[in-house]
Amino acid sequence: MTTLTVAPDSPFGLHNLPYGVYSTPGSPPRVATRLGDSVIDLARLLHDEVFAQPTLNPFMAQGYDRWGAVRRQIPELVTGDVPDDAVHALGDVTLHLPIEVADYVDFYASEHHAANLGRLFRPDNPDPLTPNWKHLPVGYHGRASSIVVSGTDIVRPCGQRKGKDDPAPVFGPSTRLDIEAELGFVVGTGSAMGESIPVEEAERHLFGVVVFNDWSARDIQAWEYVPLGPNLGKSFASTISPWVVPMLALEDARVPTPAQDPQPLPYLSMQPPWGLDVELSVRWNGQEVSRPPYREVYWSPAQMLAHLTVNGAPSRTGDVFASGTISGPAKETRGAFIELTWGGAEPVTVGGEQRTFLEDGDEIVITASAPGPDGTRLGFGEARGRILPARSTPAHRADDTGGTG
Amino acid sequence: MTTLTVAPDSPFGLHNLPYGVYSTPGSPPRVATRLGDSVIDLARLLHDEVFAQPTLNPFMAQGYDRWGAVRRQIPELVTGDVPDDAVHALGDVTLHLPIEVADYVDFYASEHHAANLGRLFRPDNPDPLTPNWKHLPVGYHGRASSIVVSGTDIVRPCGQRKGKDDPAPVFGPSTRLDIEAELGFVVGTGSAMGESIPVEEAERHLFGVVVFNDWSARDIQAWEYVPLGPNLGKSFASTISPWVVPMLALEDARVPTPAQDPQPLPYLSMQPPWGLDVELSVRWNGQEVSRPPYREVYWSPAQMLAHLTVNGAPSRTGDVFASGTISGPAKETRGAFIELTWGGAEPVTVGGEQRTFLEDGDEIVITASAPGPDGTRLGFGEARGRILPARSTPAHRADDTGGTG
Known part of the structure; x- marks a missing residue:
């Protein structure tokens, strides 16, 4: 023994x-x-x-x-x-990987992140938030099969990109490879097709929480995402921590979400406080570059699950939905490098080098912690990944030959 | 015997x-x-x-x-x-349901459909196609768990919608419930993370084809889809035919796709003809209202699979990707009612009644056929579904009470 x-x-x-x-x-x-x-x-x-x-x-x-x-x-x-x-x-x-992932949805639930990305991607719009943003948790389905456990190497993705002044798109390895520091929520028990999970019952369906890194190729994403949303800019990999922290362990981390104004529709109204005081830490080659605060996220996990099922869409054991990038109001709390470096315009110093986006060989480790009982802290394990160079596949080698249409 | x-x-x-x-x-x-x-x-x-x-x-x-x-x-x-x-x-x-669906992606591969929806959803844009449309097959991930077999009843979804002149969004059953007549392609064998499936090898990975109805709530979709794409407007249900027609049975149906101009990037270039001369038929309460021609679809299934994996995203046995609505140039070949009725402005007569979108009790049957050897035809079985009224769930009953934010 x-x-x-x-x-x-x-x-x-x-x-x-x-x-x-x-x-x-x-x-x-x-x-x-x-x-x-x-x-x-x-x-x-x-x-x-x-x-x-x-x-x-x-x-x-x-x-x-x-x-x-x-x-x-x-x-x-x-x-x-x-x-x-x-x-x-x-x-x-x-x-x-601790779960067999069923359906995966990524939200966009941090107001600071959504506003920052609105300013960067749609600078001509007077309001950085789209008109729907404060009425519903905006989200999209992502690729379940590319969710991998911490420690899995990430191959730099290839794809199409087109700069503003390029006459036509070009193909090649992403030059703006980024992270998104998020929390992922694991659905323990789902709901049948045609049914929905009311916000007040979400607690009985949510099993636990993982740290989530939604690796993002900003150049691929920017060219592809209008009008149907992100696809290849995201689908190559997402990393989760190996330990699923039970929702039942997070009672002492419950805090109110930021004030929601305008008041959401009744199906999104919450009674108990449903925010979570989880603080993330992003380390880039060992150096902490950001501390994203989940307590600043506008939409709660209960609201996200209620929204996902209010149209009768079925949910299953193993569904995962993630918060979207967690960013606070301060620069050093931004959970994506496109925000932290303001689209690459304001490099950060990492190990004495100036960095904007990820270079081959870089390693990212995201961890998190939350308050426990009696002044203790809870750990979340880590979501770690190292960038490998893009692979030279037949499709890539053909890049410099003429196409045949 | x-x-x-x-x-x-x-x-x-x-x-x-x-x-x-x-x-x-x-x-x-x-x-x-x-x-x-x-x-x-x-x-x-x-x-x-x-x-x-x-x-x-x-x-x-x-x-x-x-x-x-x-x-x-x-x-x-x-x-x-x-x-x-x-x-x-x-x-x-x-x-x-003949397959266990892994990841599901819906494309937007018909030029006529994309142009019609561009005119309806984004009337202020001079070009109805987005700038990326002719360079890559635009697509998005959808909900795998709501893919159901022909004959499954479809409960009218509830959700948020906001008319142009409404001061705030309202919640309730969709009032613009629509179909999308598509083909779905079933991946038989996939590819590992970090690898890709070149267009010329797609044939060895594609197992077969089903008829696909991507039920769509246009009012929910219109309000939610900017900037991250469709979600609840689609995730409540998609119906597939129970019979998977093998790709190997469709040799006589191979035709060139429509001419692709500009020439796609090399990773999307096809040598053999990869279009399919499959003709769909849409019946609304027993009356044929459209005959969408798959041969008119711009992007081929081989191109869609090559695109999905070119960034190294893994693919799996049971992945399904669908073409998006199939519409031809003529009005009577449009595969969605939003196009057929031009956003509801031009009703069609169904069983002596004027219709724009689906009403409770309506039944849709989509079938398809293709040329076989020696002048024969191949059948695809049918994708059938009947609309049931929206359910009154606790979330819906709360609709007329004040929210608590």
Whole structure:
């Protein structure tokens, strides 16, 4: 047996208990929780085969009451002696994508971000926010298959771009590769087609939260996104943290959202405070360049889920929706480099070099933390990714030959 | 044993052999093909358990060479005597969603449609096409979980809309519920993250084609879609035909696409003709109101798949991408009612009544056919759906109470 100890001020103490999926060499992936720097196999701890699975989905599908029961059960089991085969050191395991992603939607829920991007992308518009922005959480569906776990390398995407003065678009590796520091919300149980999830019931459907980096190729995005929204500028990769922090662990992080004016339509009206006081940190090659505050985000996760389903669209276990870039009012709280460097016009100094967008070899690590009980903090794990050079595929090599139409 | 016969001019003759998933009362869904009005259980015919599955995905994942081998094997087995338990009358079975949909992307590939919608949605723009339209196939990700099989009822969606002169948006059932007559393309085998599928290799990845109805709530769409594209105006439902017509059955339907000018970038250049001479038929309460011609669509399925993956986005077995509304140059070939009725200004007569958009109880049936060998035709089955009234959910009932913000 192993006796587990954890420092009282650990961000992965008994007040957190996030869920992830780990493996050791030669063994298939299984569900675990994390206590300090120990990874605890939940199938072995709880003697329940729902955790002897390569994703959290079967457990999530058991629903809200079960999530609470398991969360109450774990602390007493890990504070005594724990079977040796249930415990691994964090450094000895591989962490996997913890969920099988069903549908993925990215929102645009930070007013500071939306206003900054409006000024940069649509400078001729007098109002940087589109007329709908304060009436509904604007969002779009993204590619579920390119959501990857922290540590996955990111190949620089190729695509079409066209500068303002270029006579025709050109093809090649993105020259304006960016990040978006976000939170992702994992749907534990969904709703049938034709039904909807009212805002006051969102809590029973939302399983947990991950750190989310929505890598973005701004040059590809700018050329493609009118009129149907972002596609290839986003679809090549999104990175999530390996640990899903339960919504049930975030009770002490609940804060009101910023004041919503005009008052939203009734289906988006919230009673309890539904904002979250989660603070993110963005490190670029090891140097912190931004601290985006989720508490500044205008639309709450409950509002986003209510909106997504109010038209009767079905939702499923494993759906993920993300907040969109989190930016605060101050420059050093902007969650995307296009904002931080104002479209590239105001470089930041990273490791003594001037940077605007990402260069090959750059590494981004986004972490987050939130208040826990009694002055503690909760950790979120990290969303880490390194940029690899664009690949020379047949399609790319053909770039300098004539097309045949 | 049963001896199968099929009329030489049947649209479901030996030249077609589409794949679907059927069940009989008390038995789980399994893969079948269709010959005339007979449904043939492929696990029983071919003694292969890959067909004793509730979706086509395991078979599709076996790849292009295997698809060809099975297609060559079926005709000799069904022209002799067939085991009784392998054959069912079409009317005796339930047809299911034939694929487990992975990622879903909807394109906007018909020039006539894009130009018509540009004129209707953006009347102030001098060019109805956006500047990118002839350089890349514009598309966006949609909701995979709301793709349903023909025959599924469609509940009228609720959502926000705002007329030009309304001071604020209102919430309620859509008043401009529309269809989009499309073809959907099913990806049989995908590509890894960081890789791409060149246009000349698309053939080896594309398994088959379905008829696709992308139900659209125009009022919800018009209010929400700037700047990130359609979301709730589309996400409530898309209907597909139960039979997937193999790409391998469509050799005689290959035609050149319309001339592409300007010449696309090399990664989108096609050598063999990649258009498809598929003609759709839209029936509204039994009356044919349009015959959209797929051969008029500007971008080919090979170009759409090459574009989707050129940035290194992964693709998977079960990915579906659709053409977008198919409209020809003539009014009676427009594939959406917003075009057919010019935004509601020019009603059509359906069963003696004047109609613009869909009313509760209306039924839409979209079918398609294509040339086969020796003057035959191939049938596509149908995408059928009936509109049910909007549901009164708690969110809707709250509509006339004050919000709490």
